[in-house]
Amino acid sequence: MKLHIEVQKKMGDFSLQVNTDISGERVGIFGQSGSGKSTLVHLVSGMLQPDSGEIFLDGDCLFSSTEGINLSPEKRRIALVFQHAMLFPHLSVKSNLLYGYKRCSADNKRIRPEALIELLKLQPLLERRVQHLSGGEKQRVALGRAVLANPRLLLMDEPLAALDDALRFQIIPYLVSVGEEFRVPYLFISHSLTEMQLMTEKVLVVQKGRVEEETTPEQLARQRMAQSQNGYLNFLRLTDPLLQNGLFTYSWGHNTLFISDGTENSESLFELSSREIILFKKHPEAISARNLLNCTVTEMFNSDGRVGIVLSTQGKQLVAEIVRPAAEELNISTGSTLFAAIKASSFRRLG
Amino acid sequence: MMLSPEDLTAIGLSLKVALTATALALPFGFAVAWLIVFKPMKGKVLLEVLINLPLTLPPVVIGYFLLLLLGKNGWLGKLLTASGIEIIFTWKAAVIASAVVGFPLLVRSIRLGMESIDQQLIEASRSLGASWFDSLVTIVLPLSLRGIMAGSSLMFARSLGEFGATIIVAGNIPGITQTIPLAIYDYASSPSSSTMALSLCIVSVVISVTVLFLHEILARQLDRSSGL
Numbered sequence: 214m215k216l217h218i219e220v221q222k223k224m225g226d227f228s229l230q231v232n233t234d235i236s237g238e239r240v241g242i243f244g245q246s247g248s249g250k251s252t253l254v255h256l257v258s259g260m261l262q263p264d265s266g267e268i269f270l271d272g273d274c275l276f277s278s279t280e281g282i283n284l285s286p287e288k289r290r291i292a293l294v295f296q297h298a299m300l301f302p303h304l305s306v307k308s309n310l311l312y313g314y315k316r317c318s319a320d321n322k323r324i325r326p327e328a329l330i331e332l333l334k335l336q337p338l339l340e341r342r343v344q345h346l347s348g349g350e351k352q353r354v355a356l357g358r359a360v361l362a363n364p365r366l367l368l369m370d371e372p373l374a375a376l377d378d379a380l381r382f383q384i385i386p387y388l389v390s391v392g393e394e395f396r397v398p399y400l401f402i403s404h405s406l407t408e409m410q411l412m413t414e415k416v417l418v419v420q421k422g423r424v425e426e427e428t429t430p431e432q433l434a435r436q437r438m439a440q441s442q443n444g445y446l447n448f449l450r451l452t453d454p455l456l457q458n459g460l461f462t463y464s465w466g467h468n469t470l471f472i473s474d475g476t477e478n479s480e481s482l483f484e485l486s487s488r489e490i491i492l493f494k495k496h497p498e499a500i501s502a503r504n505l506l507n508c509t510v511t512e513m514f515n516s517d518g519r520v521g522i523v524l525s526t527q528g529k530q531l532v533a534e535i536v537r538p539a540a541e542e543l544n545i546s547t548g549s550t551l552f553a554a555i556k557a558s559s560f561r562r563l564g
Numbered sequence: 565m566m567l568s569p570e571d572l573t574a575i576g577l578s579l580k581v582a583l584t585a586t587a588l589a590l591p592f593g594f595a596v597a598w599l600i601v602f603k604p605m606k607g608k609v610l611l612e613v614l615i616n617l618p619l620t621l622p623p624v625v626i627g628y629f630l631l632l633l634l635g636k637n638g639w640l641g642k643l644l645t646a647s648g649i650e651i652i653f654t655w656k657a658a659v660i661a662s663a664v665v666g667f668p669l670l671v672r673s674i675r676l677g678m679e680s681i682d683q684q685l686i687e688a689s690r691s692l693g694a695s696w697f698d699s700l701v702t703i704v705l706p707l708s709l710r711g712i713m714a715g716s717s718l719m720f721a722r723s724l725g726e727f728g729a730t731i732i733v734a735g736n737i738p739g740i741t742q743t744i745p746l747a748i749y750d751y752a753s754s755p756s757s758s759t760m761a762l763s764l765c766i767v768s769v770v771i772s773v774t775v776l777f778l779h780e781i782l783a784r785q786l787d788r789s790s791g792l
Contacts, residue, residue: 286687293688297684312702
């Protein structure tokens with residue numbers, strides 16, 4: 214997907230001025246509310262008209278003030294997923310799913326309803342009324358409906374913001390797999406750094422109606438480590454748990470991790486804050502933390518007076534965070550070997 | 565209860581006029597409500613005032629304006645006469661009078677229904693490939709059905725009771741333009757016909773109650789089928 218946006222739009226006191234080229238399949242637009250993310254969504258999807266400028270998607274002109282082109286929303290083939298599912302209340306789940314599919318020209322019908330229904334596990338919901346679906350089910354149907362329109366681009370505007378944490382992390386794998394399986398590029402709009410890390414490969418940071426920077430979710434998370442409430446979040450997708458003495462064990466690379474908050478599910482996603490990792494220069498003899506990993510420092514970075522230590526252990530990577538005096542005292546540098554202690558209760562299960 | 569053949573004609577005519585007026589006004593009412601709710605435009609206030617005017621003006625005044633407009637020397641009347649169409653003092657005049665007087669009620673109800681539709685539903689349908697008209701037919705229309713029904717019942721009931729504007733543009737000709745209210749008016753003017761007047765009053769009540777009941781039942785059914 215290649216999206217060229219060069220637009221100006223003034224709305225009351227707020228003015229949006231964006232001049233950027235976006236390429237990639239999983240791109241995030243990150244910003245606080247009021248930063249102009251939603252206006253940008255409206256401009257790209259054709260619901261709002263820029264005051265001036267041009268928008269091109271994969272070389273096709275969607276809008277150009279100089280050429281007098283303004284493609285109507287239905288011709289842009291950009292499907293929207295909103296914060297609230299916005300299913301059509303007078304139609305069944307099935308009719309909702311097929312709404313866009315029926316309106317898609319035969320040449321563009323690449324994604325078949327059966328395949329999508331299977332991937333999103335929608336079969337049991339098909340004959341239901343949309344009012345009888347739970348929040349997560351609704352959002353899954355909304356996603357399916359958008360993908361079945363066989364769009365060139367999927368615009369997801371805070372699609373997880375209305376869901377609670379447990380549901381959020383249940384939906385994320387679906388979002389990712391739909392993008393991968395059906396090769397639908399998406400723009401993912403959110404104010405959550407975690408969602409950026411889990412959903413995107415590239416991020417545009419939007420602030421006050423401008424694109425402030427283009428970066429990767431990894432860089433963004435490192436930059437914000439010091440200010441963010443939980444530091445840098447490491448995400449670990451772990452499989453095949455074993456229950457031993459009341460603790461779950463998961464293999465991670467060649468390490469074994471002990472986790473209190475595990476489940477018997479075959480796959481779980483955990484988050485581990487960079488601040489929950491304690492570093493030792495030498496092997497501590499006796500320690501209550503259940504996890505002690507032998508690591509090598511591969512990289513160090515600064516984030517507002519804090520030092521981020523990128524640790525490599527048995528082919529896996531973790532980011533730990535310490536204050537600068539601690540880094541100096543321990544004389545840590547790239548290539549140093551350290552022991553990282555992590556309590557079994559420090560891993561938070563997300564889904 | 566006593567009903568003369570003229571009374572029966574009046575009842576039939578009343579129903580015919582009310583039904584035609586409602587059916588005639590419905591597409592316009594829908595279009596105007598849609599314009600007000602969904603289309604950003606200048607002079608919206610003016611449009612709203614104009615539409616609601618019949619609600620506040622005395623019906624007689626409306627009737628008089630219609631007479632000026634549609635009469636032999638009115639600018640529209642001249643055109644119609646030239647094409648051989650007679651309006652004034654026919655049942656068609658009663659239809660127009662009812663349509664004008666009931667129009668604001670119709671628009672108000674449809675508008676209320678439309679205002680409850682989330683704008684994002686329409687955006688969703690557009691982004692899924694529906695043109696504005698497609699979206700209007702498949703999303704806006706079904707979701708404002710309740711408003712349309714409420715507006716139609718209100719307008720139908722209002723048309724049944726139309727008197728002031730009708731008597732001026734359509735007159736009170738038994739068998740031709742005499743609707744129930746006009747017939748009651750005739751009976752009430754002569755002291756010997758109070759039973760006849762009462763009979764027609766009862767008929768009026770029965771029709772009104774039936775319309776309101778029908779509306780309630782249909783609305784409930786709609787609620788059930790849409791699960792709202």
